[in-house]
Amino acid sequence: MNGSCFNAMSRDDTLWFVIAAFNEGPMIAEVVRGVSPHAQVVVVDDGSADDTGDQALAGGACVATHLVNRGQGAALQTGIDFALAQGAGHVVTFDADGQHDVDEALEMVARCRAEGLDAVLGSRFLGATVNMPFSRRLVIKAAVVFTRLTTGLNLTDAHNGLRVLSREAARKIRIRQDRMAHASEILSQIARLRLNWREHPVTITYSEYSLAKGQKISNSVRILEDMLFGARS
Amino acid sequence: MIVSLIATGLFLFVLFVAAVRKFTFLGLKISVMLFAAAGIYFVWNPDQMTRLAQLVGVGRGADLITYATTVILFLTVVGAIIRERRSGDVLTLLVRRLAIQQARFPERPKAGPDSRG
Numbered sequence: 317m318n319g320s321c322f323n324a325m326s327r328d329d330t331l332w333f334v335i336a337a338f339n340e341g342p343m344i345a346e347v348v349r350g351v352s353p354h355a356q357v358v359v360v361d362d363g364s365a366d367d368t369g370d371q372a373l374a375g376g377a378c379v380a381t382h383l384v385n386r387g388q389g390a391a392l393q394t395g396i397d398f399a400l401a402q403g404a405g406h407v408v409t410f411d412a413d414g415q416h417d418v419d420e421a422l423e424m425v426a427r428c429r430a431e432g433l434d435a436v437l438g439s440r441f442l443g444a445t446v447n448m449p450f451s452r453r454l455v456i457k458a459a460v461v462f463t464r465l466t467t468g469l470n471l472t473d474a475h476n477g478l479r480v481l482s483r484e485a486a487r488k489i490r491i492r493q494d495r496m497a498h499a500s501e502i503l504s505q506i507a508r509l510r511l512n513w514r515e516h517p518v519t520i521t522y523s524e525y526s527l528a529k530g531q532k533i534s535n536s537v538r539i540l541e542d543m544l545f546g547a548r549s
Numbered sequence: 550m551i552v553s554l555i556a557t558g559l560f561l562f563v564l565f566v567a568a569v570r571k572f573t574f575l576g577l578k579i580s581v582m583l584f585a586a587a588g589i590y591f592v593w594n595p596d597q598m599t600r601l602a603q604l605v606g607v608g609r610g611a612d613l614i615t616y617a618t619t620v621i622l623f624l625t626v627v628g629a630i631i632r633e634r635r636s637g638d639v640l641t642l643l644v645r646r647l648a649i650q651q652a653r654f655p656e657r658p659k660a661g662p663d664s665r666g
Contacts, residue, residue, distance in 0.1 A: 358652075360648065369653070373653055373655055374655075375655075376655050377655065378652055378653065378654050378655065379652065379653045380648040380649055380651075380652040380653075381648050381651065381652075381653075382644045382645070382648050383644055383647060383648075384640070384644060386637075386640070386641045386644055386645075390641045390644070390645065393645065394644075394645045394648050394649065397645065397649060398648075398649050398652060401649065492638070494637065494638075494641050
């Protein structure tokens with residue numbers, strides 16, 4: 317498992333983007349190509365039925381393949397473990413569907429380093445959203461209130477997949493919620509571990525593709541169920 | 550009569566299985582055995598079930614059985630969900646270990662022969 321993804325002169329090889337992908341064949345290579353000039357990329361192919369893994373590899377990412385689908389939380393933890401094993405200094409969690417902006421992610425990394433932070437969390441409500449459906453805005457706002465109440469973190473966004481973690485923070489945080497409840501779990505661990513965090517304004521672009529792939533409102537019920545039954549201790 | 554015999558047979562089976570099988574918690578083993586023994590007793594003494602029901606404020610013995618069954622079913626389902634989650638967690642750990650061991654690297658060479666696990 318030793319080795320690293322191919323190097324480019326301008327690339328920061330201590331910076332790893334972790335992308336969890338499930339059936340993202342049509343989009344993943346483009347997303348990876350956007351990132352790979354700047355940082356190392358690991359795509360965790362979460363048991364996709366399509367050619368997500370091959371496409372990601374062709375785009376220039378390292379690919380770790382889950383033989384069966386285990387959910388986004390599980391895939392992110394796999395990618396983080398992989399990146400740490402490769403010597404990552406900072407880890408960025410990044411969506412596979414093209415919603416996130418690479419330049420903003422790099423700004424977040426720069427801020428994380430400059431201010432010596434453990435975590436920088438993307439906030440679409442400090443930044444901007446493009447084509448965000450009203451129903452989704454409502455659900456996310458409700459999640460923000462819930463997260464504030466349960467973690468005590470004074471957040472403006474929740475369930476935002478764009479995050480930067482220092483190596484130490486990535487080592488300390490263990491995602492045990494395999495599915496979508498991992499987003500709340502990461503925040504509650506940030507609170508419990510008393511990590512030094514900041515939010516950073518980001519733009520989330522809701523394309524037709526990302527809306528079709530993204531979370532549905534009905535998923536919020538599943539997230540609550542996951543949180544209720546918890547994960548292993 | 551036939552129904553009583555069938556019910557008795559089922560409770561005896563439960564009693565036997567509980568007596569023979571190993572349980573993680575001794576308390577659970579004793580509870581299941583007591584439940585089966587009580588079942589046999591109440592099958593042949595239905596009036597006692599009604600008395601017990603009245604004692605706890607439920608009208609009829611049949612109602613008490615319905616409520617008790619509902620509670621037991623609920624606990625069983627919750628237990629099954631928790632067990633299923635635990636197996637899922639183990640599966641995730643296995644899948645993760647394999648994924649990392651067998652990770653693929655784009656082109657390159659320096660990855661060496663063990664880059665595919």
